[in-house]
Amino acid sequence: MATQRIFVSGRVQGVTYRDWTVRTAKKFGLTGWVRNLSDGRVEILADGEEEAIGQLVEACREGPTMARVDNVSAVHDTDKPVKGFTKRFTASV
Template sequence: MSDHYEAVRVRISGRVQGVGFRMWTRDEALRLGVTGWVRNEADGSVSVLIAGADCAIATMIERLRRGPAGALVSGLQTEAAQLGNMPTDFRITG
């Protein structure tokens, strides 16, 4: 696989709040060596910004499709994000 560096914004819907989704996402991101952030949204979804090698991002997206135990992912949308001002770690921001 390629080591191309990119950034992706992901929006996950379903039963994704109140099930440890943000902490699980941070742990998975740290395992994969990607940077970015995760936060809860007012509409009940979770937003994630992921930056890193494209192969790590692809793996992270597949993990987000399943989510942690207790989550029920019903939708996942992705869009390319700009690489400017990217975090140097992975944070829970809200």
């Protein structure tokens, strides 16, 4: 099991990126959350099998149809999300 914090930049807000992330993460059996950041990025905390997190990171490079992804970065994290995968409110950075 692993936890990664993923940051996605580009045109990723206002294009259903968070909803898409929730569906995609659940498909891979991950727990965690996704939220918009005030600087225009999307932040994701994903917990689960390393291979499944890798699949999510790769999927995030494409995103939903209306998105334009410029960059995806992922770092290991020690936070442990609660059960399920949820959408959170925008956070200040």
